[in-house]
Amino acid sequence: MNFFDKLKELIRVRDTNLFNNIFSNNLKIENLHIHLDKGSNKDFKQENNNLIIDVFRVPEIKQLIREDLNILISSDDYKKLETIEDTPNINKYQSLRGIIPDKDYDILKASVVIREKFKNKQDIQKLKEELVESYGTRARRISNLCSAGYFDYMIEILDELKKDESFNIESFRKFYEIIIDEEAFSVFVHVGLNENLKEIILNKLERNKSYGIKYVNIHALNKVNVNLANKVIREILEEFKNIDIAEKKDSGTNLFVKLKDTEA
Amino acid sequence: MKEKNIITFSPELKKEILDIFDKTVDEEGYIVEKGNPSEKVLTPDGEELKLKNFAGVTKGSLMFVKSDLVSLIKLHDKI
Numbered sequence: 001m002n003f004f005d006k007l008k009e010l011i012r013v014r015d016t017n018l019f020n021n022i023f024s025n026n027l028k029i030e031n032l033h034i035h036l037d038k039g040s041n042k043d044f045k046q047e048n049n050n051l052i053i054d055v056f057r058v059p060e061i062k063q064l065i066r067e068d069l070n071i072l073i074s075s076d077d078y079k080k081l082e083t084i085e086d087t088p089n090i091n092k093y094q095s096l097r098g099i100i101p102d103k104d105y106d107i108l109k110a111s112v113v114i115r116e117k118f119k120n121k122q123d124i125q126k127l128k129e130e131l132v133e134s135y136g137t138r139a140r141r142i143s144n145l146c147s148a149g150y151f152d153y154m155i156e157i158l159d160e161l162k163k164d165e166s167f168n169i170e171s172f173r174k175f176y177e178i179i180i181d182e183e184a185f186s187v188f189v190h191v192g193l194n195e196n197l198k199e200i201i202l203n204k205l206e207r208n209k210s211y212g213i214k215y216v217n218i219h220a221l222n223k224v225n226v227n228l229a230n231k232v233i234r235e236i237l238e239e240f241k242n243i244d245i246a247e248k249k250d251s252g253t254n255l256f257v258k259l260k261d262t263e264a
Numbered sequence: 265m266k267e268k269n270i271i272t273f274s275p276e277l278k279k280e281i282l283d284i285f286d287k288t289v290d291e292e293g294y295i296v297e298k299g300n301p302s303e304k305v306l307t308p309d310g311e312e313l314k315l316k317n318f319a320g321v322t323k324g325s326l327m328f329v330k331s332d333l334v335s336l337i338k339l340h341d342k343i
Contacts, residue, residue, distance in 0.1 A: 004269070053281075056281075057284055062284065062285075066326055067323065069270075069323060070269040070322065070343050071271070071320055071322050071329075072270075072272075072320050072321050072322075073270065073271075073273070073320030073329070074273055074274070074277075074278060074320055074331070075272040075273065075274055076331075077319035077320060078270070081339070081340055084333070084336060084337055090337075106337065109334075109337050110333035110334045110337055113333055127333055130331070130332045130333065134332045134335075
């Protein structure tokens with residue numbers, strides 16, 4: 001007897017009317033899945049909710065839920081579970097598991113979900129904010145780097161390094177930490193940087209030079225951010241004759257520019 | 265996931281769901297034991313959990329799950 005058969009039986013034995021109310025009228029059961037918020041009419045929905053909450057208070061049913069039910073979850077968060085289930089390539093970076101910090105790997109998987117939602121033109125703002133709220137600015141960096149495809153390069157580099165017998169995880173970790181700390185020597189443009197963007201790009205270029213890197217990569221997603229980035233890049237090019245564009249891809253909503261210091 | 269024994273509830277029922285499991289919410293919004301409000305409920309990662317971040321419960325020793333993506337991916341991997 002599965003969970004829902006047991007649940008039905010416990011309710012039927014307790015109260016036939018309640019059983020009929022729940023399973024004949026108010027609650028739709030689909031393949032072992034119950035939604036407590038079915039029903040478009042508000043009063044109907046409230047009545048339905050009250051009924052099921054009362055049922056859950058019955059000691060035997062409470063026990064059954066504790067022992068046999070996999071998840072009791074809010075419908076909003078269930079939608080997130082469905083999104084996770086539907087995300088292709090969620091384990092794409094599995095080769096990094098155990099090599100990068102566990103927490104980073106968890107954040108990276110979440111970043112893949114966010115990236116796929118963005119690709120499907122779905123709103124990612126709230127998910128990204130929640131991620132940063134829970135795991136800090138490092139989560140924002142990992143998510144940005146994931147969206148820009150840097151982790152694809154990272155697993156390619158790792159695969160190459162692993163072919164060498166002298167491969168050392170520690171040296172890869174040091175490389176990884178620099179990439180995360182320095183956001184892959186990149187600036188990810190968002191409107192919050194508006195007033196300071198020029199200074200941030202120039203400072204990043206100077207900082208990159210201390211690693212022997214003579215360029216700064218600039219990424220911007222969404223039209224507003226792309227326009228802002230293009231405007232500031234133009235200002236930099238006019239003001240600094242030693243800085244030039246080494247590479248540029250601009251789709252209008254997705255910009256990548258590699259700015260190079262030609263004198264360095 | 266349809267075959268995996270899941271019940272979903274409306275987000276506005278979070279407090280009622282917690283009440284079923286003898287939990288309540290303190291003045292700062294944290295989920296606490298009804299019988300001992302100084303004892304905060306912890307997530308599987310040992311974090312204190314606010315009502316606004318509460319996703320649901322999962323079996324085992326009745327674990328309370330946070331609603332951010334990382335926590336939900338771990339839950340998804342488990343079920």
